[in-house]
Amino acid sequence: MPRCSKLRPVPRRWIAPLLAGLLLASLLRPPSPPPPPALAVRSLSSASAAAGCPAFRIGLGDDPGRLIDGDDPEAPPVLAALRPDLVVAWFNGYRDPASGTVRGDLLYFHHWAAAGRFAQWAAQGYDLMIITWENYDGQSVHYGPPTRGDYHISSQFVQDVRALAALLSAYPRTVYFVLATEFSTYPACRYDPACADPLAYSDRYNATTAEYYEALIPRLMEAMAAIRSEMPQAQVGIGFGGWLATFDVNTPAEQAGRSLIRLFHPLIAQSDWIFFQSMIGRLPHENGGLGNPDQIQINVEFFSAYGKPIGLAHYNAGLPGHERLDVMRDDLLRMRNPAWIREMWRKGLRMFAFMAYGPMKYNEDGIRDLAVDFIGRSRAALSCAYLPLLRR
Template sequence: MNRRDFLKLLLEGGLFALVGSCGGGSGGASGSTSPQPTPQPQYRTVKFGLGEDPERLINAYDPDGRRVLDILKPDIVCAWVNGGRDISGRLYTPSLSYIRDWASKGRFYEWSQSGYELMFITWENYDGQNPDLGIPTYGDWHISDVFLSDLEETLRYLRDQFKNRLYFALATEQSTYTACRYDRTCSDPLAYSDRINSITEEYYSKLRGNLIKAIRLIKSYFPSAHVGMCFGGWLVEFEEGINFIRYFDQVLSESSAIFFQSMMGQKASETGGYGNPERILKNAKFFSSYSKPVHLAHYMPVNRRADVISDDAERMSNPEYLRELARYLSSFCFMDYSVLKNNEFNCLTNVAKLRERLKSIPM
């Protein structure tokens, strides 16, 4: 390198150093700091589910069902698996005939390909309240081998056809199953429901054991399924109810999720300010202490009052309520589309608004 080129190189290097020291770099004394990125708003989603018969909804067996489905666009479709006892006294699973039919038609594959997730809710005709399911079971179905064997048959169909997320809400409202078990006249159901005592522990210890078997069975087929018990929403509202839940802590430990229901038949304005929205939030908060996903498996007023649905949905659409709810709840499932189809009291309109807001909740 000759002298001229050397001086030129030295001059350029010094000039660059001078520029850097005079504010061109991030560490210069008079330089400005780099602009910080604007924090992006955080959003959460609460999945929406719709029941009670996926085939009627998706495959337009009921055109009104398909219309409601298209309006609400659920993430999850919900199916009930009911236990019964025939007139000869034999325990059986009436819903299994539907499940077999769906499997033979390839429905599970079809629904999976359409992007739906699927929730099964198990319940039994414990006091004979549904004559279509035969005579009372008195809680025997969920503690039987029939429950486990029919569950495994269902799992085999699903393993072959269904590829999306599955949910299993087991023994919903199980705290009512002994209401007539120890007094067949059902004259004092409060003596035997919603509480563990020296009489009812005989039943609930068997239920606890069989539910653990069911959960392990489901996990053996679908390790990523959300599976757990489904509690009556009223239990968190009184001490004996909470003690009832705690009795099943071993089941909850085995579970990968927790489910509850809310079916109050009145508006909050009719009950001193405590209605379904308050019950749902109270349950979601309570069960979140178990550090598992919490799901509302079935919401609907027990008396099917459309004005209650409309009022509940309007109140739950409040942004502050949703922000609080989304901290605890993973999914919100509507029990039966048929009460919505006529849009009485704008119930479908308001549920559609709630559903839309559940998709993206600012936190």
């Protein structure tokens, strides 16, 4: 991992021009937008989360056991090539087919703890990110029937994340929790069990979905408190669908898109990070001009007003196992631009996590090489000498 190099003394004859340049830059630079009104912002609460030489902390998923320990022998070469700062694990909610109750899959985490893997991963220098999700529409056959959004509003969810935080409480490196990623999709089949028109209930707060969000927000508050009670050093936030920042509906009858995000101000205020995802599986010209780099930029610009570190919790070119490599190639070619990297850093992006290592296993279309190049450029784009000028 790159380290900050020591700064050389500045020659005395340079001091006056340097100060003049800094003064001019400060006068010309547009002011940062203020945080939204009436929001008690927890500022960039962790110096280690916001600082450091790499432009972004790089994450890699989707299974630390496969990546680091070689449970999948084709995974470690990807890990060695990308050299991520953190590894990503998913904590999934499901409905027990026998009892009909909802619960979280803690089995993997108990297995890893019993095998001493957490200690090994920490000793190898990896931070850990836990993303919670639920099988809301039954898309994962492994996890059985749809939860229809019941898990994240249940007391069982709070019990489960408390147990998970207790299990990880001795982890000596940073642990990030991304709660309820893509939560605005969870009501999709709640009010239409056949899921015939899921968009009618996704991403919107109205007379129908109000009961769900009014249960979800306080439950996520409880979950944050439960995690911190067991693991005060944890870095916690909620996970927004990246598409929400790309549109807005704000009428007396309905709030959707950005206005739905604004309903979560109390949670954002208590969060250490703001997390979002980007998983567009189409090229820009197939998607009204919007590709993943565009969606990422829109999210970072929107969330920058909160003054918190921003994390891209899971990037992928489509659903896992159904990625379009031509999309990922186009994304990486665009995002490797140092100007794009610097702009995202300036506006608060501090983490970039690849959702899955699968697309890079065989280096088809040079995807792994491009990912390595993107990471290398992100780490070289900003030196420690520039951090005082670019940090908030």
